Structure formats: structure tokens, C-alpha cells
Amino acid sequence: MKTEIRFVHAVQNITLEEQVNEKLEGLERKYDWIISASVTFKEEKHPNEENYVCDISVNVPGTQLFASSNEINFNKAINTCVQQLSVGLEKHKSKMVAH
Numbered sequence: 001m002k003t004e005i006r007f008v009h010a011v012q013n014i015t016l017e018e019q020v021n022e023k024l025e026g027l028e029r030k031y032d033w034i035i036s037a038s039v040t041f042k043e044e045k046h047p048n049e050e051n052y053v054c055d056i057s058v059n060v061p062g063t064q065l066f067a068s069s070n071e072i073n074f075n076k077a078i079n080t081c082v083q084q085l086s087v088g089l090e091k092h093k094s095k096m097v098a099h
Helices: 014-030 074-095
Strands: 002-008 036-043 052-060 063-071
Touching (some): 002 014, 014 036, 014 052, 052 074, 063 074
Antiparallel strands (some): 036 052, 052 063
16 A cells, blocks of 8 residues: 655654554555555644644545544544544445455
8 A cells, every 4th residue: 555644734753654654554454455545644723732633535446535633642633533444444345346
């Protein structure tokens, strides 16, 4: 799986890149038909504490799945996005027809 990681208004962090790659590899082991993923980390300026945004888009045969999360840090945002994607991938898997 090809993974593209971008940082918008946030400092590039190798640890975050490794963490998101590890989580996405876990999804790929379970759902081997994932084609590629695009990850965007954003740090927004809001009055509340949830200013860390993680957006993950996953390309699968027939469609594209998207998850987004605002959390108090990027680690929690990654975990929330991966959980959302896991649910979406499971739903997509149930709709797929074996040929």
C-alpha cells in the first residue's frame, strides 16, 4: 500500500509518521485489498483544546473511505480515525461480491 503523509500548519514529526504507518499496516493486514492511503495532519487554532486534526483517506476497489478526527493530540486523532476506517472497511467488505 502506498501511503502519503502531509503536515499542514504543523511541524513534521517522524514519530507520528511511524505511528500512522503502523496503524495503516495493521488495517492492510486485515483488509489486503486496500490500494493506498492519504494522511493529513493539521493544527488548527480554536478556543477549545481539540485543535489537532487527523484526516485519513483510503482508496479501496470501487470507492474511497474517509475519516476525520479533532482531538487534544495527534495520537488520539490517529486512533479515532483508524477506528472509524475499520468500521467503514468492514461495512465495505460485507458489500463486496467475490468473483
